[in-house]
Amino acid sequence: MNRLLLVDGSNLLFQMFYGMPARITNRQGKAIHATLGFTGALLKIIRQAVPTHMAVFFDGEHENDRSRIDPDYKTNRIDYSEVPEEENPFSQLDDVYAALDFLGIRHAETTVCETDDLIAGYALTLEGETEIVISSWDSDFFQLITDRTSVLRYRGAKTALCTPAYITEKFGISPAQYADFKSLTGDAADHIRGADRIGPKTASALLFEFGSLKNLLAHADQIQKPSVRAAILQNRQRLETNYRLIKLEHTAPLPFALPELAYNDTGLTTNEVLKGIGLK
Numbered sequence: 614m615n616r617l618l619l620v621d622g623s624n625l626l627f628q629m630f631y632g633m634p635a636r637i638t639n640r641q642g643k644a645i646h647a648t649l650g651f652t653g654a655l656l657k658i659i660r661q662a663v664p665t666h667m668a669v670f671f672d673g674e675h676e677n678d679r680s681r682i683d684p685d686y687k688t689n690r691i692d693y694s695e696v697p698e699e700e701n702p703f704s705q706l707d708d709v710y711a712a713l714d715f716l717g718i719r720h721a722e723t724t725v726c727e728t729d730d731l732i733a734g735y736a737l738t739l740e741g742e743t744e745i746v747i748s749s750w751d752s753d754f755f756q757l758i759t760d761r762t763s764v765l766r767y768r769g770a771k772t773a774l775c776t777p778a779y780i781t782e783k784f785g786i787s788p789a790q791y792a793d794f795k796s797l798t799g800d801a802a803d804h805i806r807g808a809d810r811i812g813p814k815t816a817s818a819l820l821f822e823f824g825s826l827k828n829l830l831a832h833a834d835q836i837q838k839p840s841v842r843a844a845i846l847q848n849r850q851r852l853e854t855n856y857r858l859i860k861l862e863h864t865a866p867l868p869f870a871l872p873e874l875a876y877n878d879t880g881l882t883t884n885e886v887l888k889g890i891g892l893k
Contacts, residue, residue, distance in 0.1 A: 617739060617874065618664035619732045621749030622671040622720065625767070626651055626709060628750065630702035645892050647705040652712045653883040658767050659876075661774075662746045666874040669713055670731050671706070673722035679858050686858060689804040711890040716881065719874050726865040729753050733861035736762050739871055746774075752795070755780055756861055758788035785817035793826035796855035805855055808848035810840060819845075826856055 629650030637646035659667070679686045698704045713720045723731055729751060736745045736757045745762040747754045754764045755775065764775040773779070780788045797816040799807025811819075819836070823829040829836075830849055836842035845852070887893045 615665045615743035615871075616663065616746060617735065617743045617871070618659065618662045618667035618746045618748060618876075619735055620655065620658065620667065620669040621728055621732065621747070621751060621754075622669040622709070623728055624749045624751055625654060625669075626671070626702050626706070628767075629654055630705070636699065639892050643892070644699065644705065645708065645887065647702055648708040648712060648892060649883065649887065651705075651709050652886050654767055655716075656881070656883060656886075657769075658748050658765065659878055661767075661772065662748070662765060663878075664746065664876055666743065666871060667718060667876045668735075668869060668874050669718055669720040670728045671720070671722045672728050673724050677727065678725075679727070682857050683805075683854055685804050685806075687803050689801075708890065708892060712886050715886055715889045718876060719869050721868045723865075729861055730865045731867070733757055734863040734865045734867050737861075737863040738867065742871060752791075752800075753859060753861060755788055756791040756795075756859075758791075784813065786820050790820045790825065792856060792860045793820055793829075795859050796826050796852050799855070800859070803858070805858055806851065807855065808844045808852060810844045815841060826852060 626647060630647040633646040633650045635646070636644055637649060639645050655669075677687065693701050693703055710720065732747055732749075732754070736747065739745065740759065740761045745757075746765050747757065747762065748765045748767060750766050758764055758775060758777055758780055760777065766773045766775060777788055780786065780791065784791070784794060786794050794813075794816050795805075797807055797811050797819065798813055799805050819829055819841070820826075823832060829845065830852065833842060833845045833849070836845060881889075884893060
């Protein structure tokens with residue numbers, strides 16, 4: 614059975630850059646903590662997922678199409694072009710790429726979309742051919758979960774593999790409703806504001822009753838609680854915009870065919886990789 618591991622590289626890089634206990638340098642004084650953490654975490658992810666194929670994707674530096682839909686989208690993010698090198702996760706990106714090359718893992722930067730869109734394209738296109746494991750802490754990927762696609766949230770011993778049962782237990786909805794759910798509640802990480810007075814429990818109850826955001830908006834006058842009905846009616850345009858921002862579909866060209874992503878874990882250690890790329 615094939616299993617394709619799709620890694621949100623930017624997400625993992627940030628997790629490791631800010632999650633390492635201290636800034637680590639090698640004998641030449643070069644900062645390597647992000648590369649060290651990224652490589653070590655990636656190898657653990659690989660050995661948990663046991664993929665036959667894999668790829669790692671990173672967000673490139675280009676205009677974000679979602680900003681045309683909503684100018685406030687991700688405006689809460691740091692502009693790393695103005696951040697000192699020692700505080701900038703991207704300062705170690707070339708070494709991370711070298712580590713991936715040494716491991717024989719295909720990787721690419723996005724050029725016309727976000728990493729989410731690229732990973733979604735693979736998941737939606739190849740789910741019939743292979744099992745899919747998406748490694749990321751970005752909850753947007755929850756909408757892609759099926760019986761064949763799972764999301765691995767790496768955090769050492771607290772790593773979780775998210776399946777349809779996980780989503781139902783945690784949110785009271787199906788994965789197919791997650792984009793609708795998040796449109797209602799908003800996403801502070803991406804500077805997306807939900808409908809006023811609509812929290813997770815209310816969003817879950819509304820989707821249980823109406824099935825989808827589209828059906829909810831079409832029958833908003835049937836919402837029994839006046840304050841909730843008013844919140845939905847007053848925020849109709851906002852909710853429709855949110856859905857356009859959050860919904861992941863297959864629109865981006867895929868840089869690699871599945872056979873190009875074949876991967877065989879040779880059992881290398883983190884130190885062997887760092888030594889192999891000249892950081893040790």
